[in-house]
Amino acid sequence: MVKYGMVLVLVIGCVSLAFAGMPDAKNVGSVYEGATVACTVCHPAGKFKEVTPYGKDYMEAGRSVDAVKAIGEKDSDADGIANAAEIKAGTNPGVPEAK
Numbered sequence: 001m002v003k004y005g006m007v008l009v010l011v012i013g014c015v016s017l018a019f020a021g022m023p024d025a026k027n028v029g030s031v032y033e034g035a036t037v038a039c040t041v042c043h044p045a046g047k048f049k050e051v052t053p054y055g056k057d058y059m060e061a062g063r064s065v066d067a068v069k070a071i072g073e074k075d076s077d078a079d080g081i082a083n084a085a086e087i088k089a090g091t092n093p094g095v096p097e098a099k
């Protein structure tokens with residue numbers, strides 16, 4: 001019985017962590033209506049404790065809707081395309097080679 005309780009606590013903890021970053025995706029989605037924002041916009045795939053250049057800029061700008069707007073014209077991943085244009089086009093503003 002104790003084992004099941006521990007598993008339940010572990011599952012709830014993991015689910016909570018998985019959704020902890022959702023407000024950030026909602027902030028981006030609220031500025032760019034209809035845009036699908038993957039976790040990999042702010043975090044490198046498989047390295048979710050790290051941030052992409054876009055994630056770094058977003059954090060430094062204040063991690064809010066205003067932060068998303070403030071870095072829209074910036075080219076965080078230095079691929080020649082502004083963050084706003086990338087998000088609208090469905091490419092990743094945090095990874096230069098990601099289309």
Ligand SMILES: [Ca+2]
Nearest residue numbers: 075077079081
């Ligand atoms: Ca870019």
